[in-house]
Amino acid sequence: MSPSLFRSALAGVALLSSVAAQAQVGDFFRNVLPPGVEQGGVAGAVMLHAPRYAGSDQERLRVLPSVDYQWREGWFAGVVNGLGYRVSGGSGQVYGLRLSMDFGREEDDSSALRGMGDLKPRLLAGAFYNQELGGGFNLSSSLRTGRGTLLDLGVSWGHALRPDLRVAAGVAMSWADARHTQSYFGVNAAQSQASGYPVFKPGAGLRDVRASASVIYRPLRDWSLTATLGQGSLRGDVQRSPLVRDASPQSLILTVGHHF
Template structure:
C-alpha cells in the first residue's frame, strides 16, 4: 500500500473532525494521498454522502443525526476544501508536516427550544471560524494542533484541540487511534456552560461562573476501507469526557460525548 500522509482536520465534535470543529472536537486522520490511486495530477477530488451523529448541544444528553456532504478536494497539497473546512491553504508543507489556515464552518450551537432544561438560557448560533493548524508525522505517529477563533461574534471564543494519532495500514484498510484534549477560553465556556444572574432568574438554574481551561479529554478513532480504485468508505469516531468548568456546569446533563462521521466517497 502506498504510504499515506495526514493533515489536521475537524470533522467537528466533529470532525468531524469535529474534527468538524462543531462535530468532532479534534482532528481525524485524512489519507491525503488516497486519491492518487485514481490519478497523479495536482487535483485530487473525492465526493460522497455522509452522516453525522453529535450531541444536540455541548453537555446535552440528547443527540442529533443529520446528513453531511463528505468533501475532500485539494490542489497540489496547497489549497483544499474538506469537511467543515470550506477553504484552506497549507502555507508551509513538506513530506511530514503542514502549517496553514482555513475558513471553517462550525455547527456547534444551542437552541433553548430543543430541551426544557435549556429554557431561559438563550440561543447560541453556529457560524464561521478562522482555523490555524499545524501537524507533523513521524513514522506512524501524527501530532496536530489547531486554533479555532469565532469570527461571527456568536460568543464562541477560542478553542484549541491537541491530538496524537497512531496510524497503521492493513491491506485495503487504514486504522488510526489516539488521545487528545481541547482547551477553551473563558468566552467559550461562559457562552456554553456559564449561567449569569439573568439566565439564572429565567431558567431556575444556579448562577455559575466559568473561566478558561481544559474543555474535554477524548479518544479519536478512524478507519477507512478502499472498496475499489474509486470508492472508499470511512468512519471517524471521537469519544470524549467533559472536564473542569464544562463538567461541573448546571447546564451539563451528560459529561460523556460521542461524535461520529461516516461517509462513502467516490474518487475522481
C-alpha cells in the same frame, strides 16, 4: 485556484461546515488526498449519531452531505477542513491558515436548553501545524478564535492491514478561554432568570479530552467507507455546568466517499 473557484468555495463552505460543526471533525486540518496526489477531493455522505449539544444526555441521528477539495496551489475548502491555505514543508510538516464555522446552538435543540437562548453562527479564523512523527504517528495542532479561543492538540496513528483496509486511532484535547466556556457552558443572570438554572461562570482551562478509533475500507479504487467511534470527557469547570447532563459523550460517524 481561480477567482471563480475561490468564490464558489467561500459560498459553499458555510453550508458544508455545518456537518463539521455537528460531527466535531473540524478541529484539525486533515489531508483528504492519498500520498503522491497533488489535487483532488472526496464527496459523499455522513451519518452522525451524537449528543444534541455539548453535555447533553440526549442523542440524535443525522445524515448530511460531505465534500472536501484540495488544490495543488495550496488552497482547500470543504466540510472537514473549512476554507484556507496550506504549505507542505520538509520532514512531513504541513501548516497554514484557515476559516471555519462555529454554528452555535439553538434553544430548540433540547428541552434542557429552554431559556438559554440561541448561540448565533460565528466565523472562526485560525492556524494549524501538523507533523509526521514516523511509525504511522502524526501530531496535529490547531488554534481557532471567533467565539473565544480554542487550542486543540492531538496525536493520531494509522496502519494499513492490507491495500484496501486501514485502521486508525487518536487522542486529542482542547483548551478554551473563559469567553468560549461561558458561551457554551455558562449561565448569566438573564439566562438564570429565564431557565431556572443558577448563575454559573466557568473559567479558562482544559475543556475536554477525547479518543477515537476508525476503520477505513476501500472496496473500489475511488470509493471508501469509514466507521469512527468516539469517546469524549468534559473536564475542568465545564463538567460542573448545570447544562451538562452527560460529561462522557459518545459518538458514531459513518461516511461513504467518492474520490475524484
